[in-house]
Amino acid sequence: MAKATERTSGNAVTRYFREVRAELAKVTWPSREEAINLTVVVLAVTIALSLFLGAWDYLFSRLIAFLIQQF
Structure with a gap:
């Protein structure tokens, strides 16, 4: 009985x-240039958002520190 189960799972x-291989063959992969351009866009957006959020974090931390000192 165990051998039949092993064969079925092996076939599955x-x-x-x-x-999976058949589906991957159907995929339209981006060209090298397109992949590089999209990578640059992702990095630029990541850096821009990091700077933006870092600036807001800095401003709010300074504001909170100021308010704590005042009261």
Whole structure:
């Protein structure tokens, strides 16, 4: 009984990887230039948002420190 279960699971795993490979063959992959451009956009947005959030964090921390000193 155990051998039949092992064969079924082995076939299921093999079928799964065959289907994965078939689906990956259907994917339209970006060109190298397109991937580089999108990477640059992601990095630029990440840096811009980091600077923006860092500035707000700094301003609010200074404001809170000022308010704590006053009261």
